[in-house]
Amino acid sequence: MDDIKTEKIKRERGDYLDLTRSEAQNHYRTESTKEAVKPPGKENVALNKVTDFFESKFFTWFYHYFKSRFGLRHKFQTYKTLRDNGIYKMKKTSHDGRKEISIALASDWATDTKESDKIGDLIAEREPDYSIHLGDTYFVGMKEEVKINFLDENSSWYRGSSGSFALLGNHEMYSRGISYFRDLLPTMGIYSRERKKYEGQKASYFCLENDHWRIVSLDTGYNSVGIPLIEYLFKPKCEYRKEIIEWLRDEVKLDKDKRGIILMTHHQYITAFEKEDEYLKQAEQLAELIGRDRPVLWFWGHEHRLSFFGKYASDNGIQAYGRCIGNGGMPVEFKHRVLPDMDKKRNLMLYDERVYTKIKDTEIGFNGYTMMYVNENLLTVEYYDINNELLVKEIWTADNRSGKIENKEFNIVSKDPGMKTAKN
Numbered sequence: 001m002d003d004i005k006t007e008k009i010k011r012e013r014g015d016y017l018d019l020t021r022s023e024a025q026n027h028y029r030t031e032s033t034k035e036a037v038k039p040p041g042k043e044n045v046a047l048n049k050v051t052d053f054f055e056s057k058f059f060t061w062f063y064h065y066f067k068s069r070f071g072l073r074h075k076f077q078t079y080k081t082l083r084d085n086g087i088y089k090m091k092k093t094s095h096d097g098r099k100e101i102s103i104a105l106a107s108d109w110a111t112d113t114k115e116s117d118k119i120g121d122l123i124a125e126r127e128p129d130y131s132i133h134l135g136d137t138y139f140v141g142m143k144e145e146v147k148i149n150f151l152d153e154n155s156s157w158y159r160g161s162s163g164s165f166a167l168l169g170n171h172e173m174y175s176r177g178i179s180y181f182r183d184l185l186p187t188m189g190i191y192s193r194e195r196k197k198y199e200g201q202k203a204s205y206f207c208l209e210n211d212h213w214r215i216v217s218l219d220t221g222y223n224s225v226g227i228p229l230i231e232y233l234f235k236p237k238c239e240y241r242k243e244i245i246e247w248l249r250d251e252v253k254l255d256k257d258k259r260g261i262i263l264m265t266h267h268q269y270i271t272a273f274e275k276e277d278e279y280l281k282q283a284e285q286l287a288e289l290i291g292r293d294r295p296v297l298w299f300w301g302h303e304h305r306l307s308f309f310g311k312y313a314s315d316n317g318i319q320a321y322g323r324c325i326g327n328g329g330m331p332v333e334f335k336h337r338v339l340p341d342m343d344k345k346r347n348l349m350l351y352d353e354r355v356y357t358k359i360k361d362t363e364i365g366f367n368g369y370t371m372m373y374v375n376e377n378l379l380t381v382e383y384y385d386i387n388n389e390l391l392v393k394e395i396w397t398a399d400n401r402s403g404k405i406e407n408k409e410f411n412i413v414s415k416d417p418g419m420k421t422a423k424n
């Protein structure tokens with residue numbers, strides 16, 4: 001199996017440099033790098049049916065672009081008519097030698113590069129109980145891209161022994177979410193010992209829980225694409241669909257439950273680095289359920305870097321301690337530095353700007369992944385880079401009578417000056 005893996009032609013990180021969030025350009029990139037995922041000796045074999053019909057890349061790109069622009073999104077899936085309500089009690093099934101329940105997180109990971117393989121392998125070595133991808137399969141989450149990152153026998157996504165989940169990002173939605181819902185989700189979800197298979201993830205949102213914590217994972221991807229052209233004038237707000245709000249209220253009972261809340265979404269709540277790239281609507285929708293005085297620990301990706309925020313609330317949004325972990329597989333570019341005063345305004349605490357390599361004279365930072373360890377009311381979170389170096393370790397507790405969470409320890413383990421503490 002290892003032989004197959006090393007033989008596989010990988011996409012190069014340069015393919016992902018300067019990747020805009022433009023739908024059209026990402027479709028073009030899918031076409032223009034398609035040779036990179038063709039198996040050796042089969043260079044002339046088309047990977048997608050559509051390429052059988054068009055000879056030049058321009059026409060294949062145009063075909064996908066056209067299809068994407070005017071087709072319907074995949075049907076939004078819910079738990080409504082199912083016995084499965086998407087809420088699962090966390091279980092220890094792995095033999096990782098720890099008593100805590102272990103959960104591996106990676107975001108913006110699915111690039112099918114040597115780096116994403118390495119991150120996948122590092123997660124696999126830890127044999128976590130659960131693994132969660134926080135979204136974005138590049139370039140546009142089409143069938144072949146989902147297959148090569150998640151489904152093929154030699155793909156490097158590791159499925160946790162108790163379960164594995166994937167959130168929906170904007171890039172899967174550039175192909176209208178079709179392959180995400182149709183091909184990826186049926187291979188994810190809770191692992192059934194009896195049936196010896198993953199039961200399938202039934203929707204793009206779910207909740208993992210114990211008696212003290214709830215990991216509430218939500219979909220901001222479905223509403224991340226707008227009307228062609230118009231979306232450049234009026235940026236989609238990436239709000240939760242009403243089915244998700246109903247589920248949070250009626251099934252999760254987020255408003256009444258007093259366990260500590262760990263939130264996961266693809267899109268960031270806030271940033272200190274990119275202008276007008278905050279998604280506040282999701283935090284406002286949550287505020288209507290849990291109010292504005294109940295802080296949560298919130299993991300997100302989308303922005304390709306590692307950064308940590310102290311407690312922050314937008315004008316009408318919830319209070320959150322933000323953790324941006326979008327450093328899973330895309331090149332970590334530093335073209336956006338901290339915006340003037342935004343470190344103070346957003347309560348930025350720490351961010352990783354260590355230089356890992358250079359591509360075409362562009363400095364590239366470190367990819368990485370996150371490990372969560374849950375033991376009753378105690379939560380430990382460890383942030384690792386691609387060299388498996390522990391960068392930050394933090395410890396949290398939750399009080400299930402008050403709903404309060406508390407940061408007991410925040411330890412910057414790496415002494416590298418590229419781990420920058422914000423001047424607040």
Ligand SMILES: [Fe+2]
Nearest residue numbers: 136169170302
């Ligand atoms: Fe994204």
